[in-house]
Amino acid sequence: MSAPGRTVAAIIPCKDEADRITATVEAVLALDGVDRVVVVDDGSSDGTAAVADAAGASVIVHARNAGKAAALETGVRHLRGLEAADGHAPRHLLFVDGDLEQSAGNLHVLLPPVLEGRADMTIATLPPQKVAGGGRGFVVRLAREGITGLTGWTPVQPLSGMRCLTAEAFEAASPLAPGWGVEVGLTVDVLTAGLRVEEVPCELQHRVSGTDWRGQVHRAAQYRDVWRALTRRRLRQALSERAPGVAARL
Numbered sequence: 001m002s003a004p005g006r007t008v009a010a011i012i013p014c015k016d017e018a019d020r021i022t023a024t025v026e027a028v029l030a031l032d033g034v035d036r037v038v039v040v041d042d043g044s045s046d047g048t049a050a051v052a053d054a055a056g057a058s059v060i061v062h063a064r065n066a067g068k069a070a071a072l073e074t075g076v077r078h079l080r081g082l083e084a085a086d087g088h089a090p091r092h093l094l095f096v097d098g099d100l101e102q103s104a105g106n107l108h109v110l111l112p113p114v115l116e117g118r119a120d121m122t123i124a125t126l127p128p129q130k131v132a133g134g135g136r137g138f139v140v141r142l143a144r145e146g147i148t149g150l151t152g153w154t155p156v157q158p159l160s161g162m163r164c165l166t167a168e169a170f171e172a173a174s175p176l177a178p179g180w181g182v183e184v185g186l187t188v189d190v191l192t193a194g195l196r197v198e199e200v201p202c203e204l205q206h207r208v209s210g211t212d213w214r215g216q217v218h219r220a221a222q223y224r225d226v227w228r229a230l231t232r233r234r235l236r237q238a239l240s241e242r243a244p245g246v247a248a249r250l
């Protein structure tokens with residue numbers, strides 16, 4: 001069971017989300033149980049940091065873009081520093097994308113299983129989006145089949161980034177898989193540590209990637225990072241019996 005009264009801190013990684021971050025931060029600040037909101041501006045060029053600060057978040061800035069996983073790690077490190085200074089126990093974490101706007105208010109469904117000690121990590125599954133995306137399912141399939149092969153569990157939406165997790169689950173997946181590999185890495189590492197993961201349907205709407213060249217470049221980067229996260233974990237699994245010391249360093 002979690003400690004009674006344990007609260008949740010939201011971490012919002014952002015690259016160029018100035019148009020959407022105010023509504024997202026306001027919705028997350030209003031969530032019952034969330035008592036800190038940290039926005040990590042991952043090298044934006046559109047003033048995201050100032051807008052997030054005005055909306056009431058604690059803001060940290062990466063001078064240069066470092067990718068989503070690095071932004072999450074920076075946010076958690078900053079949070080742990082604040083907690084140490086306040087003498088506050090490590091909070092549970094709520095990972096939220098910056099582009100959810102008001103729909104982020106529906107993320108409350110991710111909290112009870114973690115707060116009540118029934119799950120170590122919950123993952124939001126999204127309904128069909130109002131604006132259709134341009135994906136063909138290649139990255140989603142790679143991620144889903146990879147997770148099944150490594151853990152025996154088949155997620156409905158393997159790339160969903162909206163997650164609530166305990167401090168212990170975060171540690172089990174640290175250091176996080178880089179870039180867009182972060183979700184697959186989290187799921188595999190948390191399950192491999194013997195912890196419990198649950199998908200929870202959540203009414204979220206986000207900006208979907210289109211079919212233009214920008215969308216295709218984005219998907220290629222997702223594919224590369226997911227492939228790397230899976231390959232590293234397959235190697236780790238294969239080595240863990242024969243050379244556990246080497247596996248631990250992978």
Ligand SMILES: O=c1ccn([C@@H]2O[C@H](COP(=O)(O)OP(=O)(O)O[C@H]3O[C@H](CO)[C@@H](O)[C@H](O)[C@H]3O)[C@@H](O)[C@H]2O)c(=O)[nH]1
Nearest residue numbers: 013014015042067068071097098099159160161162180222
């Ligand atoms: O270099 C970057 C790029 C993006 N982001 C932020 O990361 C979040 C997710 O990025 P987004 O562009 O919305 O990615 P999508 O492809 O739409 O996201 C889907 O797929 C990603 C995994 O590939 C998951 O992280 C997301 O949760 C999931 O919605 C957003 O808040 C971004 O601002 C960064 O912090 N740094």
Ligand SMILES: O=C(O)[C@H](O)COP(=O)(O)O
Nearest residue numbers: 133135136137138139140
């Ligand atoms: O648009 C998406 O859903 C993601 O970018 C993943 O792309 P995919 O549909 O090609 O897996």
